[in-house]
Amino acid sequence: MDxxxxxxxxxxxxxxxxxxxxxxxxxxxxxxxxxxxGGVVRAVDDIDFLVRQGETLGVVGESGCGKSTxxxxxxxxxxxxxxxxxxxxxxxxxxxxSLKEFRRQAQMVFQDSYASLNPRLTIEDSVxxxxxxxxxxxxxxxxxxRDLLRRVGLDPNRFAERYPxxxxxxxxxxxxxxxxxxxxxxxxxxxxxxxxxxKSVEAQVLNLLLDLKEDxxxxxxFISHDLNVVRYISDRVMVMYLGQVVEIGDCxxxxxxxxxxxxxxxxxxxxxxxxxxxxxxxxxxxxxxxxINPPSGCRFHTxxxxxxxxxxxxxxxxxxDQAGHGVACLMHIAGSGHTDAPSAQQEVA
Amino acid sequence: xSDEKTFVDIRDLTVTFTGGRKPVRAVSxxxxxxxxxxxxxxxxESGSGKSVTLRSILRLHNPSHSKLEGQILVGDxxxxxxxxxxxxxxxxxVASMIFQEPLLALDPVYTVGxxxxxxxxxxxxxxxxxxxxxxxxLFERVRIPSPERRLDAYPHEMSGGMRQRAMISLALAxxxxxxxxxxxxxxxxxxxxxxxxxxxxxxxxxxGLSVVFVxxxxxxxxxxxxxxxxxxxxxxxxQGTTRAxxxxxxxxxxxxxxxxxxxxSVKKGTRLETIxxxxxxxxNLPPGCVFAERCSLATDDCRKAFPETIWLTExxxxxxxxxxxxxxxx
Numbered sequence: 001m002d003x004x005x006x007x008x009x010x011x012x013x014x015x016x017x018x019x020x021x022x023x024x025x026x027x028x029x030x031x032x033x034x035x036x037x038g039g040v041v042r043a044v045d046d047i048d049f050l051v052r053q054g055e056t057l058g059v060v061g062e063s064g065c066g067k068s069t070x071x072x073x074x075x076x077x078x079x080x081x082x083x084x085x086x087x088x089x090x091x092x093x094x095x096x097x098s099l100k101e102f103r104r105q106a107q108m109v110f111q112d113s114y115a116s117l118n119p120r121l122t123i124e125d126s127v128x129x130x131x132x133x134x135x136x137x138x139x140x141x142x143x144x145x146r147d148l149l150r151r152v153g154l155d156p157n158r159f160a161e162r163y164p165x166x167x168x169x170x171x172x173x174x175x176x177x178x179x180x181x182x183x184x185x186x187x188x189x190x191x192x193x194x195x196x197x198x199k200s201v202e203a204q205v206l207n208l209l210l211d212l213k214e215d216x217x218x219x220x221x222f223i224s225h226d227l228n229v230v231r232y233i234s235d236r237v238m239v240m241y242l243g244q245v246v247e248i249g250d251c252x253x254x255x256x257x258x259x260x261x262x263x264x265x266x267x268x269x270x271x272x273x274x275x276x277x278x279x280x281x282x283x284x285x286x287x288x289x290x291x292i293n294p295p296s297g298c299r300f301h302t303x304x305x306x307x308x309x310x311x312x313x314x315x316x317x318x319x320x321d322q323a324g325h326g327v328a329c330l331m332h333i334a335g336s337g338h339t340d341a342p343s344a345q346q347e348v349a
Numbered sequence: 350x351s352d353e354k355t356f357v358d359i360r361d362l363t364v365t366f367t368g369g370r371k372p373v374r375a376v377s378x379x380x381x382x383x384x385x386x387x388x389x390x391x392x393x394e395s396g397s398g399k400s401v402t403l404r405s406i407l408r409l410h411n412p413s414h415s416k417l418e419g420q421i422l423v424g425d426x427x428x429x430x431x432x433x434x435x436x437x438x439x440x441x442x443v444a445s446m447i448f449q450e451p452l453l454a455l456d457p458v459y460t461v462g463x464x465x466x467x468x469x470x471x472x473x474x475x476x477x478x479x480x481x482x483x484x485x486x487l488f489e490r491v492r493i494p495s496p497e498r499r500l501d502a503y504p505h506e507m508s509g510g511m512r513q514r515a516m517i518s519l520a521l522a523x524x525x526x527x528x529x530x531x532x533x534x535x536x537x538x539x540x541x542x543x544x545x546x547x548x549x550x551x552x553x554x555x556x557g558l559s560v561v562f563v564x565x566x567x568x569x570x571x572x573x574x575x576x577x578x579x580x581x582x583x584x585x586x587x588q589g590t591t592r593a594x595x596x597x598x599x600x601x602x603x604x605x606x607x608x609x610x611x612x613x614s615v616k617k618g619t620r621l622e623t624i625x626x627x628x629x630x631x632x633n634l635p636p637g638c639v640f641a642e643r644c645s646l647a648t649d650d651c652r653k654a655f656p657e658t659i660w661l662t663e664x665x666x667x668x669x670x671x672x673x674x675x676x677x678x679x
Binding site: 062063168170198199200201202203204206207210225227228229231232233251252265266269270271272273274275276278279281282283284285286287288290 | 394395494508509510511538539540541542543544546547565566567568569571572591592595596605606609610611612615617618620621622623624627
């Protein structure tokens with residue numbers, strides 16, 4: 001199966017594997033019996049990004065920033081209100097690439113390893129299920145399932161006949177990864193896939209993900225709230241805040257020289273691990289605002305130490321430099337009116 | 350070690366749960382001292398017994414399904430021996446607890462203010478107005494914005510970080526000397542987590558509290574704790590000052606745990622070091638060291654008996670036969 005994947009991967013290598021344009025999802029809230037309430041949660045509000053062939057794109061942000069909604073929109077588990085998802089040059093849902101065919105090539109692993117498995121199927125049957133839906137014979141599917149279980153570190157002779165409740169959390173997440181691989185996908189979306197695991201188990205699963213990525217030529221979208229893990233595994237990182245992308249760029253550049261004030265605050269919120277160098281001041285005060293009524297202008301202006309009057313009026317666009325590092329902040333847009341912005345003639349640093 | 354400054358002294362605590370088919374020994378022979386005004390973090394992975402140890406200090410386990418053995422001395426009282434009425438005087442007044450999920454720990458049908466007032470009136474002979482004034486000053490102390498209005502809010506009307514602040518003020522309502530915190534920041538976002546950690550540190554200093562703090566997040570422990578105790582399979586395998594534990598961990602489990610963390614200094618593309626295998630079954634513990642099965646340094650002796658505590662310095666101890674092999678920094 002190794003060879004098939006590589007053969008398929010070849011034509012797409014020149015262009016991004018996944019392009020997302022103007023993706024929007026607003027959830028309408030129900031009014032109560034008196035007609036009060038209502039309103040709209042702007043869960044994902046016009047985001048654009050791309051995922052290159054063979055890379056890992058880390059997605060970070062706090063709860064309510066829209067990172068999990070983005071994952072679900074990519075897989076069309078939640079239908080988007082607007083936006084184009086272009087996979088390997090073909091628009092998902094068009095005649096070129098049906099949703100079913102796209103879902104064969106893109107798979108997802110969720111946080112809750114137990115809830116994502118059918119409790120009535122043995123793990124071998126769970127892994128062999130999807131290939132049968134896509135037309136593989138039962139014998140071949142089971143053989144492939146056993147092969148994949150071995151590949152993720154679960155000896156099929158010991159584990160194949162077990163049910164999900166007979167496995168530990170780490171073992172179940174290995175099953176979920178094997179199942180995601182069963183259709184020989186090219187893209188895997190990992191939504192907090194290691195977040196529920198203990199640290200020593202998390203390390204095992206992260207190593208496994210790196211090995212599989214090399215062996216099968218995979219591309220990952222890795223969503224997590226754990227910045228250390230994202231830094232370790234990602235090639236590029238996208239930072240989201242209240243339904244929008246505030247910064248995206250090369251992982252090390254972003255961690256070493258974050259540009260957006262929110263990224264800076266988020267990174268310095270990570271506990272230091274050094275008893276002689278503890279955090280003295282919390283970088284931000286208060287909780288993230290409610291995505292039902294996001295602040296006007298730049299959504300971060302209510303918590304930003306650099307905010308000026310202009311920030312509450314103008315929503316900054318995501319502007320990328322030559323290296324592809326994008327920031328949505330008026331301080332980085334020439335002539336935006338923010339006093340710290342470069343003047344209109346100057347090149348954006 | 351034992352002197353007049355020791356406030357909590359847990360001696361040979363064993364907790365066995367008897368509700369299932371086989372008795373499960375969640376905590377075996379834990380010894381832990383906490384001084385007045387000291388913060389001790391219990392760290393470990395799920396099933397290591399850290400929360401069970403913590404909850405034993407308030408005797409929160411259902412007595413019909415669990416057995417507590419040993420002593421838990423808090424001040425001059427042994428919690429294990431307290432009568433039902435003495436126990437309810439003890440809870441909240443001497444020691445109180447904050448939990449991981451404030452939405453579950455707070456009562457949804459009363460306002461937060463009412464719950465704090467109730468806690469104050471339970472332990473003190475004051476008027477309702479005085480109690481409300483105290484509740485208000487607690488809210489100011491934990492820096493809840495517009496505190497007067499928030500006292501009349503229900504838990505669901507608050508954001509996650511604010512609810513955790515409200516629960517901290519509820520725990521402090523009757524001016525306890527010992528604060529127990531069970532994963533208080535695990536459910537919170539990164540930027541809120543650090544605020545709550547720093548708030549706990551500040552309150553602890555101002556009020557001179559003793560704190561026992563359970564977390565699986567070593568970073569959170571380092572931010573707050575003076576000392577750290579590492580638990581594995583129901584035992585404390587290593588304890589010492591935060592600095593000693595982070596700089597020169599000596600138990601093979603602590604060392605392996607620190608090595609397995611993905612953090613800033615790990616080079617991209619290198620594989621993380623992992624601990625092979627899984628923790629032992631708590632209903633069927635091995636006779637020897639609980640970590641021997643997964644330990645790269647284990648010898649036959651390790652599989653025969655569980656090592657006694659070895660004092661490495663005055664305030665750093667490990668339960669391991671092989672500490673002479675763990676002198677290199679991690």
